[in-house]
Amino acid sequence: MYKYDTYDQQMVDNRVEEFRDQVKRRLAGQITEDQFKPLRLMNGLYLQLHAYMLRVAIPYGTLDSRQMRMLAHIARKYDRDYGHFTTRQNIQFNWIKLEDTPDILAELATVEMHAIQTSGNCIRNISADQYAGAAADEVADPRIWAELLRQWSSFHPEFTYLPRKFKICVIGADEDRAAMRLHDIGIQMVMRDGVLGGRIHVGGGMGRTPMIAPEIRDFVPADDLLSYLEACLRVYNRYGRRDNIYKARIKILVHEIGADEYRRQVEEEFIAVKALGLDPPQAEFERITQMFADPAFVADDGTAVDRSDPDFALWLDQNVKPHKQPGYAIVNISLKPQGGIPGDATSAQIDLMADLGERYSFDELRVTHAQNIVLPHVRQADLYTVWQQLDAAGLAPANLDLISDIIACPGLDYCSLANARSIPLAQKITERFADPARQRDIGELKLKISGCINACGHHHAGHIGILGVDKKGTENFQLSLGGSGAEDVSLGKITGPGFDEDGVVDAVERVTETYLGLREEGERFLDTYRRVGMAPFKEAIYG
Amino acid sequence: MKLLTGNDLPSGDVVWWTGQGWSRHVEDAVDVGDQGEAILRAEEGARRVNVPYVIDATLTPEGPRPAHIKDRIRALGPTVRPDLTLKPADPNAGSWVI
Numbered sequence: 324m325y326k327y328d329t330y331d332q333q334m335v336d337n338r339v340e341e342f343r344d345q346v347k348r349r350l351a352g353q354i355t356e357d358q359f360k361p362l363r364l365m366n367g368l369y370l371q372l373h374a375y376m377l378r379v380a381i382p383y384g385t386l387d388s389r390q391m392r393m394l395a396h397i398a399r400k401y402d403r404d405y406g407h408f409t410t411r412q413n414i415q416f417n418w419i420k421l422e423d424t425p426d427i428l429a430e431l432a433t434v435e436m437h438a439i440q441t442s443g444n445c446i447r448n449i450s451a452d453q454y455a456g457a458a459a460d461e462v463a464d465p466r467i468w469a470e471l472l473r474q475w476s477s478f479h480p481e482f483t484y485l486p487r488k489f490k491i492c493v494i495g496a497d498e499d500r501a502a503m504r505l506h507d508i509g510i511q512m513v514m515r516d517g518v519l520g521g522r523i524h525v526g527g528g529m530g531r532t533p534m535i536a537p538e539i540r541d542f543v544p545a546d547d548l549l550s551y552l553e554a555c556l557r558v559y560n561r562y563g564r565r566d567n568i569y570k571a572r573i574k575i576l577v578h579e580i581g582a583d584e585y586r587r588q589v590e591e592e593f594i595a596v597k598a599l600g601l602d603p604p605q606a607e608f609e610r611i612t613q614m615f616a617d618p619a620f621v622a623d624d625g626t627a628v629d630r631s632d633p634d635f636a637l638w639l640d641q642n643v644k645p646h647k648q649p650g651y652a653i654v655n656i657s658l659k660p661q662g663g664i665p666g667d668a669t670s671a672q673i674d675l676m677a678d679l680g681e682r683y684s685f686d687e688l689r690v691t692h693a694q695n696i697v698l699p700h701v702r703q704a705d706l707y708t709v710w711q712q713l714d715a716a717g718l719a720p721a722n723l724d725l726i727s728d729i730i731a732c733p734g735l736d737y738c739s740l741a742n743a744r745s746i747p748l749a750q751k752i753t754e755r756f757a758d759p760a761r762q763r764d765i766g767e768l769k770l771k772i773s774g775c776i777n778a779c780g781h782h783h784a785g786h787i788g789i790l791g792v793d794k795k796g797t798e799n800f801q802l803s804l805g806g807s808g809a810e811d812v813s814l815g816k817i818t819g820p821g822f823d824e825d826g827v828v829d830a831v832e833r834v835t836e837t838y839l840g841l842r843e844e845g846e847r848f849l850d851t852y853r854r855v856g857m858a859p860f861k862e863a864i865y866g
Numbered sequence: 867m868k869l870l871t872g873n874d875l876p877s878g879d880v881v882w883w884t885g886q887g888w889s890r891h892v893e894d895a896v897d898v899g900d901q902g903e904a905i906l907r908a909e910e911g912a913r914r915v916n917v918p919y920v921i922d923a924t925l926t927p928e929g930p931r932p933a934h935i936k937d938r939i940r941a942l943g944p945t946v947r948p949d950l951t952l953k954p955a956d957p958n959a960g961s962w963v964i
Contacts, residue, residue, distance in 0.1 A: 352913045372940050403950055418950075421876050664947075735936060741936075744946075746946045796935065798935065
């Protein structure tokens, strides 16, 4: 786990008191909303449809039980007894009062958390593979580099007013579980000739102009990584468009000048930056690395997991993943119950997950971009006990990566930017596909729903994606097929005219039925779609 | 008809202009006609409301109903959590929203 040093704690504590004074002045009428808005956004406080919303940063989705319990406490004391885990591995509280916000931030600071840089045109919370430090296929632990980037980007004076928001993702395995190439910068840590470094992709993103980040450098030695990223950001900060908010993201710059020209400018800038001595000394690397040392795993006694409980066996097969350490497993807690709200958890559920993380996972939990929770290091001998407790709390849907494991943004039920409701659609689809056997027969199918073009629900990357739009004052839904946020990254293509809410649920069903009729041995939905193309699906939907 | 709406500054709650002040219930809202912008400026200046704006609405026997779905959802609460709306005990309270 990351640990604040005295600088971190002092910076966060100072920011809390600064914001307390700003809130006081706003409530006293000494500053206007126009003056106050950028200040509250710098502290993660939005004004949404029904109330203020506070977005709390969870660095690279990693937190311990003490922090998780604090989130439950905030939900219980200051909100309406629940929180919403987001596609940026953060959490949002939907019913916050402005006057309570300084106290909430002060409470968060006691557990090394804050809401800084969860909004605004700055470097946002760094995201990472949720299986970091646990995955059997990991080359390097991405948390070490994500932590280095957290320290570098926090309050970075040069990058506080970028042309637009900036999102960085780090992974350390060939399997991409974090949609790495759909970030402004996506880094894959790799080994080359015994040297650790990063493969750098720049200019990806979703939103109204989705783009897959091109590779800008196939290998940057770890010792140069920070300088190289500084150069990437400097070129963007200098030439990114500030005249048009819709063309201000780095993906537009890279696209407009071309990856080769952007690379040339970055390499030139890198030479200048490297001379500044920005990259940390070896001792700092080692200090950070120690924060993420393996926990004290115990030796595998070779006992096989008892699969005699059929419900447990289903969960085991679907939600539990291989661990690098023999005798251990990675547990995925699905926050996608049938008819539920994707990503929502009550304070009691958050507390329970904290308890399980503390007792059975070396005090570690992770938030995934798919709005689920991970217990990264669970002994296989404890899996049944963990499952029983999750199941009793409604936290054991055995549906990871199945059609009911839907990513959905808050949509028009909460969000002031949304054009359509995402959550009711997710609920209807999970009801339509309620039969677990049917879900398993369909197999891996990542369905993602956004309530507006900003694409917080990652619809462009959905095997099936749904985008809600406003059509003359009524909700309308566009369907797209063939997207992927994984290592086989691709952007979905729109099927054709949109549907009303019930119509799009029917269309999703026709798409899955078509797939079942066309698939060949071992094919996922995405594989079949890529083999046969759009035509048979379009015919099934509109024919 | 035209309604004036915004959010309460300290709490963020959705509020509606009643002619005398602000209410959390859209049923209390009054037609502001062409006076919306003037009321808006005065009330925002006095910090009695945050981010106010004028919307189109229809007068029904049950009271004013905002024209746009976004404002109808604002008027009652999230459609997916009836327990968190202004009328949690009334299962039909949201029948006019969608």
